[in-house]
Amino acid sequence: MAQTQILLDETSPYRSRRVIVEYDTHTTAAYLLDPRGQVRVPVWLANHEIAPETSDPSGLYAGRAPLMPAAYTKHPQGRAPLNASRLRVVWFEEGDGVALLDEEGLLAIIPGWAEADRGLPGYSRDAIGRSAYAWALDDVAAQLWPRVVHAEAYWSWRAAPGAWRSVQRSVFNHLRTVGPAGHYWDVSDGHDPLIRVSERPPTPDRPYTVLSTVGMCGQRMPTLDRYMADTSAYARIELALATTAPAHLAARIFRWLGTFPWRAVTWFGPGHSIKWLDNGEDSPLRGNHAAVLLVSDPSVLAGPEWAPPPDLSGLTFHGDPVNWLWVVPITRPEHLFAKEHDAETLIAKLAAEGRSWILG
Template identity: 25%
Template sequence: MSNGPTVLIEQANTRYTMIAVVEQDERTAYFYLYPAELQSKKYRMRACWLRNLQPGPSKRDSAAMENGDAPMLEAHYCNHPQGKEPLQADRLSIVWMPEEDGAAVLYDGETLGVIPGWSLYSEDPAAYAADCTGGDGDALVFPLGDASKNQQHARVAEAVTFRKLWDDTETPQWPVIQDQFINIYQQHFGELKQYFAIDNNQWPPMALGKFEKDNVVYFLTMGVSIRPMPWVSYLYNDHAPAYRRMELALAISKDDFSEEEITKMAEGLSGMADIPWRHISWLGEGHTIGSAKLPAPFESIVLSAALYNGEGIEMPEMYGDKVNLFWASPVTLTERQYAHEKANGGYELLEKMIQADITHIVRKRDAIV
């Protein structure tokens, strides 16, 4: 009779939406990703076998599963059929992927197991272990294999490098990123009037710049694109680099709205910047977000790069990826309902808005549907 597993390491991601845990009993060691309570209705725990500590069974360890214990991996799928020594807690570390929806566990700095972020969204979850050598179609775990055969090696190496860059106090990343964005924004939208930190003192640094030109007030975020968004690599696969990073923008006509209304709308925008990581979701063209900060009759915003009709903006790249600039355009209740009536309804709403000569600059207007 086992005393239950021992937790060797436990670490949450920066938004506490997921917790990574390595557990070990006298038979096996496992790596788990648990969604936090708020996420647990939407997402399920993901598991990754790491090693057997006793001789492996010849066939699937169904008895352990029925018992509620973590199953051992079949001996012929292990590089240690006779079992391996227990893991030592002080040699373990966790690295979260930049999206913060997947993670890897390292042992003496070498990758031991990986649960990729896309596994969270898939009906067929996948995990990869260094000590696994094979498996069948419904395997507990897949071999991590070598770097030439499995891109997980590169993903983990990128995650480790990314975290090290941000931990390096000698060469801070943020001032360089900040300058790039401010310079580009100033070229198009006038001098930087005000600068607001919108990261609640959490990593990564994020800010909102206020600019003014031709009686229009512009608010543009910077730093949101430091992290790629969750979900996108699962939805777009090889095309993900074109969709996974974004900044948000808002342009408001001073002729149409009071100073107080403008300030409130900007507050609404700054609260949206962290949504993908707070909710393990993503934002893209045609997505709508409710906001209590909008003047009536507006009650939500729709995000769009297509509504922008100014001169082209050459956004800085972020870690080799394109950065999308989405303009927030307020919409009414009926417009939002129209967008939600069918798949890709947000695109249809945007088409109607463009036909009605609605641009990225927010003005008073009547509902168009």
């Protein structure tokens, strides 16, 4: 058996995906892995010997790349090995997709919507048509190349001095309408994305504290392009929580919730419910809650009529609107109810029961 060489091995900035390019003298293939090392999406890159008429693709999921059948490769006689020193990676801003480039330009793209289990592999420059190993990059290069250009520009911006400060300044200035700032906590784990929490203490016109994340809008959320063509209306968010509990305790919920979309490779939208992650930090806050419900308009729930939820609409970042979603803790039966029915029905049920949108 030919010895496998790793030509490239790189982890995404959010540490939720890893891409490996392997060469075994017969073929070269790329693998998009999850944090557990499981292959999420394999994509064939090149044959290095004469292509067979047919072959078995099952080895792709075990890290054994088969030869691409002759009808689906531009080089049925095989091609020279790739130059590892010229390979480079461009992660999409969302962190769920990746482009591979070499001295000739685009080599392959594994977009966020690729799902090998559903027969959607990545795109390869040497591929022709669609096979279980790869789809032709030529068919989508014009569509996806702007994504690669945007991604390179985004990470260049992120690396520049003052990039994070510009995110912070935009959100802080927007939160001035809520009231004077109080404490400010770092709830990230030392890796991208950087997330902070701003406290807006009670005022004479508002008997509750408002806690808001600062920084979630600095990067688009993953996987949205699996569900919609134009993702801009939902791509950027911040989270808010109204509470009468001690602010430093309530803020701990954002330790896991703030980075969740990029760590779990998912997205948050109005009506989404998320299982509460087990951890000791926010156990005093958790009580009997098992999940959180995200709502865009919490005013449908109970609360002081003279102090309605602050209107946080109007902020944009990098051309996209920023949506504030309010965090409402819910119990396990309520979480199951939301899954069995829908969020709108659950919210109506909570409103009928007099549930407050303010965490006490």
